Amino acid sequence: MTFTVHGLAVSRGIAIGRAVIVAASRMDVAHYFVKAEQVEAEIERLRSARKVVVEEIGRVQQSLADLGPADAHPELAALLDVHLMLLQDEQLTGGVKHWITERHYNAEWALTTQLEVIGRQFDEMEDPYLRERKADLEQVVERMLRVMRGVGSPVVAATPAPGRSDTLFDATVDVPLVLVAHDLSPADMLQFKQSVFAGFVTDVGGKTSHTAIVARSMDIPAVVGARSASHLIEQDDWVIIDGDAGVVIVDPSPILLAEYGFKQRQGEVERERLSRLKHTPAVTLDGQKIELLANIEQPEDAVAALKAGAVGVGLFRTEFLFMGRNGKLPDEEEQFQAYKRAVEGMQGLPVTIRTVDVGADKPLDRAPVRSGEDHLNPALGLRAIRWSLADPAMFLAQLRAILRASAFGPVNLLIPMLAHASEIRQTLALVNKARAQLDARTQLHGIVRLGAMIEVPAAALTIPLFLRHFDFLSIGTNDLIQYTLAIDRADEAVSHLYDPVHPAVLQLLASTIAQARSQGKGVSVCGEMAGDVGMTRLLLGLGLRSFSMHPSQILAVKQQILRCDTTKLATWAQTVLAAEDPAALMAD
Ligand code: PEP
Ligand code: MG
Numbered sequence: 001m002t003f004t005v006h007g008l009a010v011s012r013g014i015a016i017g018r019a020v021i022v023a024a025s026r027m028d029v030a031h032y033f034v035k036a037e038q039v040e041a042e043i044e045r046l047r048s049a050r051k052v053v054v055e056e057i058g059r060v061q062q063s064l065a066d067l068g069p070a071d072a073h074p075e076l077a078a079l080l081d082v083h084l085m086l087l088q089d090e091q092l093t094g095g096v097k098h099w100i101t102e103r104h105y106n107a108e109w110a111l112t113t114q115l116e117v118i119g120r121q122f123d124e125m126e127d128p129y130l131r132e133r134k135a136d137l138e139q140v141v142e143r144m145l146r147v148m149r150g151v152g153s154p155v156v157a158a159t160p161a162p163g164r165s166d167t168l169f170d171a172t173v174d175v176p177l178v179l180v181a182h183d184l185s186p187a188d189m190l191q192f193k194q195s196v197f198a199g200f201v202t203d204v205g206g207k208t209s210h211t212a213i214v215a216r217s218m219d220i221p222a223v224v225g226a227r228s229a230s231h232l233i234e235q236d237d238w239v240i241i242d243g244d245a246g247v248v249i250v251d252p253s254p255i256l257l258a259e260y261g262f263k264q265r266q267g268e269v270e271r272e273r274l275s276r277l278k279h280t281p282a283v284t285l286d287g288q289k290i291e292l293l294a295n296i297e298q299p300e301d302a303v304a305a306l307k308a309g310a311v312g313v314g315l316f317r318t319e320f321l322f323m324g325r326n327g328k329l330p331d332e333e334e335q336f337q338a339y340k341r342a343v344e345g346m347q348g349l350p351v352t353i354r355t356v357d358v359g360a361d362k363p364l365d366r367a368p369v370r371s372g373e374d375h376l377n378p379a380l381g382l383r384a385i386r387w388s389l390a391d392p393a394m395f396l397a398q399l400r401a402i403l404r405a406s407a408f409g410p411v412n413l414l415i416p417m418l419a420h421a422s423e424i425r426q427t428l429a430l431v432n433k434a435r436a437q438l439d440a441r442t443q444l445h446g447i448v449r450l451g452a453m454i455e456v457p458a459a460a461l462t463i464p465l466f467l468r469h470f471d472f473l474s475i476g477t478n479d480l481i482q483y484t485l486a487i488d489r490a491d492e493a494v495s496h497l498y499d500p501v502h503p504a505v506l507q508l509l510a511s512t513i514a515q516a517r518s519q520g521k522g523v524s525v526c527g528e529m530a531g532d533v534g535m536t537r538l539l540l541g542l543g544l545r546s547f548s549m550h551p552s553q554i555l556a557v558k559q560q561i562l563r564c565d566t567t568k569l570a571t572w573a574q575t576v577l578a579a580e581d582p583a584a585l586m587a588d
Pocket of ligand 2: 455
């Protein structure tokens with residue numbers, strides 16, 4: 001039966017495919033397709049893993065028996081019997097075989113998919129004893145996954161997402177897949193980038209949460225904050241993700257499928273049309289030259305930036321190099337290589353490298369909340385520059401790596417979330433120290449322009465201080481809005497209050513842009529607002545001439561710019577700025 005689930009539209013486009021429900025804790029399980037001729041070997045890998053686990057349990061049973069009746073642990077013995085039973089259960093083994101044979105999922109993916117299917121049946125059981133057996137099932141699956149981790153799959157290459165041009169997959173499994181999960185961390189998103197999925201839906205998350213940001217950078221349809229989507233949607237259901245409207249249609253009728261299939265093709269035609277603007281300079285009707293820069297998360301994203309016609313990188317979010325590594329941070333050399341790849345990838349165009357911004361909704365790892373920490377709001381805690389200044393050795397290593405990369409092309413160094421004069425002083429002192437350390441090693445480094453992100457109202461209200469110390473400013477509207485309006489950007493429960501055109505936000509934006517321009521210093525916006533075509537006119541009217549956004553948005557924003565006259569927009573922007581309800585004037 002068809003039903004819809006509503007969430008937040010975070011990444012445009014339509015994806016149609018079968019749902020793959022993945023538990024948050026199992027996002028790190030590999031997802032790829034095996035070739036038809038490897039299906040048998042994959043099933044065998046699974047059989048051997050099960051055999052190893054059965055033998056392990058057998059050994060524990062034996063040692064229990066050896067203890068004799070006086071030390072017998074009847075509950076443990078019964079539990080082991082249950083585990084053995086679950087391992088042999090036809091629903092588990094048959095189901096897993098089905099996913100491998102029919103869909104060509106790799107063994108780990110097939111196993112966790114079937115775990116989800118059976119887990120839901122356990123959840124629905126009336127008898128609490130039986131319901132609790134789900135935990136046992138999870139344990140045996142976990143043991144098998146552990147065994148399989150030590151035994152690699154016969155297939156190593158990850159298969160690209162169905163629907164992409166370079167697909168390797170077999171015609172029999174040529175079914176687009178969409179991921180449905182309770183939550184996806186930014187680190188999960190990095191794996192997602194190389195995965196087989198054509199779109200995703202999550203229960204939680206806000207419009208400018210980092211998960212949503214990465215989805216936009218990948219340009220795949222996504223809906224977040226869809227509340228109980230991961231419970232309502234069943235494994236293998238057909239779903240349509242409408243990333244423009246923030247709607248997920250489950251089990252769609254043939255008429256809906258046809259309608260959305262048509263919309264999907266229309267989207268492709270529109271993209272094709274926009275791609276012709278790639279070489280057109282971004283100049284307004286009144287001759288104002290506008291700088292369109294790219295936001296990137298990985299050095300390899302430079303390819304997409306150039307393809308979209310970006311004239312540089314306005315924000316390289318380096319924290320993605322630091323995430324999902326079990327706490328082992330990248331050293332100076334590893335970072336240097338990554339930054340150098342980005343710089344070289346941009347072929348002489350400037351690259352703005354932002355120092356690490358972890359914390360808040362970008363934890364290093366998906367670590368469980370430490371006891372006593374669950375009442376804290378990490379967005380107000382040790383994140384971004386605060387985190388860097390708390391560990392000077394780590395920060396110096398990053399600064400040295402960036403300075404070294406600047407010998408290979410123009411680099412701007414950008415510092416996130418500064419608010420205090422003391423933070424500015426400490427940061428600048430560390431930049432100088434990093435330079436001195438490289439000089440002492442006689443190591444090559446270039447000259448960088450220094451920039452500060454304006455993301456905290458305290459910074460936006462003390463712009464002269466920042467202009468004294470920095471060469472340019474970059475306004476991080478995602479955080480500036482969050483902190484001005486006291487709205488957690490990752491919390492879908494308050495997402496309706498996340499308002500980019502709140503008069504307070506507009507005042508801060510307008511005065512930051514005006515002050516920087518009056519001193520002849522560069523100022524850009526690198527938050528999501530810059531890539532929102534609905535905001536282009538207003539930002540131009542407020543005097544902005546430099547925008548940094550995901551490569552996927554650049555051409556649409558350029559199209560808007562080509563139709564604008566900034567002299568007219570400047571007058572209009574002043575009325576918006578003075579209005580009680582600016583949103584009401586945005587369509588004028
Ligand atoms: C911002 O806050 O607007 C920004 C660009 O930084 P991030 O989204 O990475 O916090
Ligand atoms: Mg920010």
